[in-house]
Amino acid sequence: MQQRSLTAISAACIASLALASAACLADTQVGAALPPAPDILYGDLFVAVQTAQIFSDQKTFVDSTPKENPTTIVQLYEAQKGQPGFSLLAFVNQYFTPPADQSITPPPNQSLREHIDWLWTGLTRTTTSAPDYSSLIPLPKPYVVPGGRFREGYYWDTYFTMLGLQESGHEDLVDNMLDNFAYMIDTFGHIPNGNRTYYLSRSQPPFYSYMVELAAQKEGNKVYQKYLPALRKEYAYWMQGASGTARGSATRNVVVLRDGTVLNRYWDELDTPRNESYIEDVQTAQQASGRPANEVYRDLRATAESGWDFSSRWFGDNQNLSTVRTTSIIPVDLNSLLFHLETTIVRGCTLNRDFACVARFVGYAARRAEGINRYLWNDKGYYGDYDWQLGKIRDNQTPAMLYPLMAAVAWPDRAWKTAQTVQSVLLKDGGLTTSTYNTTQQWDAPNGWAPLHWIA
Incomplete structure (x- = not known):
């Protein structure tokens, strides 16, 4: 289980x-x-x-x-x-x-x-x-x-x-x-x-x-x-290593893209099977032919950090858990949440009249907003995840695309396009399906999840 x-x-x-x-x-x-x-x-x-x-x-x-x-x-x-x-x-x-x-x-x-x-x-x-x-x-x-x-x-x-x-x-x-x-x-x-x-x-x-x-x-x-x-x-915590990370590489939860844009990924300190899912993780690593086991374990753990454990959203082939590559993916939900964290800190620092903090975090939020709208927008009409290792946007359509709308980081025209994509692709009888892929994973079609409905 x-x-x-x-x-x-x-x-x-x-x-x-x-x-x-x-x-x-x-x-x-x-x-x-x-x-x-x-x-x-x-x-x-x-x-x-x-x-x-x-x-x-x-x-x-x-x-x-x-x-x-x-x-x-x-x-x-x-x-x-x-x-x-x-x-x-x-x-x-x-x-x-x-x-x-x-x-x-x-x-x-x-x-x-x-x-x-x-x-x-x-x-x-x-x-x-x-x-x-x-x-x-x-x-x-x-x-x-x-x-x-x-x-x-x-x-x-x-x-x-x-x-x-x-x-x-x-x-x-x-x-x-x-x-x-x-x-x-x-x-x-x-x-x-x-x-x-x-x-x-x-x-x-x-x-x-x-x-x-x-x-x-x-x-x-x-x-x-x-x-x-x-x-x-x-x-x-989420930004550890940002200042010392070379362009085109990652440190812990931070990814610095080749143009210097700083965004975040899910990550785990350990690269061993999870305690609570030991045998499942070992079996998954055995099925991932050609990949080092510790690399698979780290990606499985990173997926657990995402809360979407497990989903085609994180799979290289969109179907099989053994192709999980979560640490190679910049997630749209995580970065939207961190934008909200930055703007919330701005609010707290404003109340404390700490204007140096205000200026610093306004800058962080502005740069993240620019990064989200540059790298996490799919020209097919929705916000999505970006594979920084492959250098391309992923085509997975999931309710995660709604996070930029919730966090108020979406451009207005893109917000409308995203809403239309959700309605035409994900809205089914009974609610929103979690993805367009039926992989038997619980964060995939035809399942729906209460938190994602609330966000929508």
Whole structure:
């Protein structure tokens, strides 16, 4: 089962969770040093468990908690694995506690609004501490999880969760999650994919500026000033290496094109199989003939950062996951979100009367707007992604083309053309299809996704 992103409301409609029990809380506190991710913590044992598919979902083991010190468990495994009759399943059951089934049953005869309001409690977590050696990252304030197998908070999902919370009158939870993200930016330098140690090597679509804007609509301009330091730190994360990157090359999330235009891509610090999808990633790399495995792993991880995992949008041949080339692609959605981040920082700096900051970020936003409209416009009539390695616009038609309209970076005539393309190509009975390719991937036709409909 692949990882995917869901809004809290849509997830709640299919699988809800009860509050985490007090028994799951132990010694790792907010601000304490975190253990390594499970693949590092358990080494060969991790590989053995995931390869043997002890659990049907690869996420189960990395969300499990050890009953002993991991060093002791690994030593016991090394001592016992070669003995006659050794059972890996029995060993795992003896030394690990899998995540508990926390599903809940809603009361009968609820209206849709009653059901959603009722679910907020069931989907809210307070985890100021976590079990020893757990992959869960404690957070200082309560937060909402999507539900089902997603037992932690996710970055870009949270914006859409906040829309529902604000509609339901839970502005306190909106503020709590803004504070949690500011805490993670201060602690880790960025907002990770989710609050798990195995997500720390990447972020997700940077919606934090939209979250701040949402809160400010209810609470006033003080919100921009309060979170301005966090916004600037997040921007610094996405722009690491920009000043030292040669033209025609990339550093981390930054791509500098041959004419000096600076735009961004999705990227991950690591080039190994994902903890939560280990066997799937290994199998994909095996199918990618002629490509180094670590290159495939990096692209798979970068796709997870995009939230569109997986989609023909990132495939070299538009059909097969093994041709994934996400780090070679400059995405239109990411750069639109970063334009919004730049203009939000301008607003915060204006309120603080920091005019040097205003001038600097007005320049950043203007140059990004020029880059988006130069490189991310497809002459067939829509905004799209650009393959910087091949030096050409990609022809994939997806609802990502609507992000420049949402971020107000689209030229007016191009906005109209994009809207017409969406209507003629992507609009189907029931809503917008996520792409024009039916690849069996979840971010492809005929599937539709709630966040993309909201953006549209």
